[in-house]
Amino acid sequence: MVLKTPRISRQALPGQFLEIKVADSYEPFLRRPFGVHRVRGENLEILYEVVGKATEILAQKKAGEYLDVIGPLGNGFRLNITHSTLNILVAGGMGVAPLMFLAEKLAETKHQVLIGAKTKSQIFCEKEFQDLGSDVKISTDDGSQGFKGKVTDLLQKILPHAISHKPLAIYACGPRPMLQEISRISKKYNIPAQISLEEHMACGIGACLGCVVNTRAGYARVCKEGPVFDADKIVW
Ligand SMILES: Cc1cc2nc3c(=O)[nH]c(=O)nc-3n(C[C@H](O)[C@H](O)[C@H](O)COP(=O)(O)OP(=O)(O)OC[C@H]3O[C@@H](n4cnc5c(N)ncnc54)[C@H](O)[C@@H]3O)c2cc1C
Ligand code: FES
Structure with missing residues (x-):
């Protein structure tokens, strides 16, 4: 729209x-x-x-x-536009929505976009990312397109090769279990990751405390301090 x-x-x-x-x-x-x-x-x-x-x-x-x-x-992603870093954008389902705007801003940098969905018909924006010059990889749970499995499995598959070449930064948006797994992976490989959380919201401006999540620094409002958080700050 x-x-x-x-x-x-x-x-x-x-x-x-x-x-x-x-x-x-x-x-x-x-x-x-x-x-x-x-x-x-x-x-x-x-x-x-x-x-x-x-x-x-x-x-x-x-x-x-x-x-x-x-x-x-909300706060938005911190952009890493240094040319030495490989930026990896990971989208689960409708998580592609905000990552398109991010990819546009990172278009001049080296970046990869991993898009995961249950099945081929639920993969969105593949061509739009390619038109930006993004290196796009797809995963589907049922194997109808691209890698068969979760997008986080695809990430784990490409990381060992990617990490030996450049410093990496991960940006992710998608369902909560996917973001939790991204946090685990980023910790395992020691890669900074920013994740965009989705919580049910009421006011959207920090007043009602209806959207809080638990972080290492206490409760935080997803609508105000987020929706983007450093993955290692969230208490799952
Ligand atoms: C910061 C943020 C950004 C978002 N961006 C997008 C976007 O770009 N595109 C998009 O399609 N959706 C996005 N969403 C989710 C979107 O807000 C919900 O899908 C929408 O509010 C549903 O409203 P509804 O009345 O149609 O459905 P409802 O009747 O309110 O809910 C239908 C179903 O969706 C679930 N649901 C509703 N809201 C959420 C939520 N926030 N997180 C998880 N599950 C939910 C409900 O539990 C229920 O099962 C975003 C959410 C947040 C918090
Ligand atoms: S939605 Fe009201 S504080 Fe976040």
């Missing part, structure tokens, strides 16, 4: 998100968070999957309608 949001588009950083009120009614009552997928001038794109009431309503919007949007929210 393309939104005309001049101010947000100017300010948005990869990893930041929007809180969208999908209807004027009390149902659904809460705004819903969506990562910034791409920015094109004044336009900002989100990429989303219909999973429930709010996303169903969103999918029925017509061109020219107005939406109540707050953003950009």
Whole structure:
């Protein structure tokens, strides 16, 4: 979905998100968070999957309608644009959504994008990443495309070779078990990893404490101190 949001588009950083009120009614009552997928001038794109009431309503919007949007929210990824580092972006399912914007910012650096999904039809943005010049690798749980297995298994497969060549940095977005595994792998290989967490959110601006996660420094709000955290800071 393309939104005309001049101010947000100017300010948005990869990893930041929007809180969208999908209807004027009390149902659904809460705004819903969506990562910034791409920015094109004044336009900002989100990429989303219909999973429930709010996303169903969103999918029925017509061109020219107005939406109540707050953003950009959250901290975003810290970019490693030194040319000596190989940046590895790991996406699970709809986790590709914010990583596209990140890949655009890292396009001049050497980077790889690993995209994992249950099956081939759920792999998104492969061509768009390739058009950016990303080295793209795919994994599917059922083996219908690319490596057969989890995207974290694919990461473990390429790491021993990659790590002998360059310093690495990992950036990941996807389901919680995947991010937990990324944390384990990054610790095992001593590679810095930034992970974008998804929690159910209410206010989205740090006021309600509805989105906290446990970190080594105490509880942190995913909407305010996150959604991007250093993987080694999270207590799983
Ligand atoms: C920072 C952030 C960025 C996000 N970016 C994107 C994005 O770019 N594209 C996208 O498709 N989705 C994204 N999401 C998830 C998206 O917000 C939810 O899918 C959406 O709120 C669902 O609303 P709904 O009313 O359609 O479904 P609901 O009826 O609220 O939920 C439907 C199902 O999805 C689950 N669910 C809802 N919200 C979440 C969540 N935050 N995390 C895990 N499970 C959830 C519910 O438990 C339920 O099983 C993001 C979430 C966060 C926190
Ligand atoms: S959603 Fe309210 S504090 Fe994060």
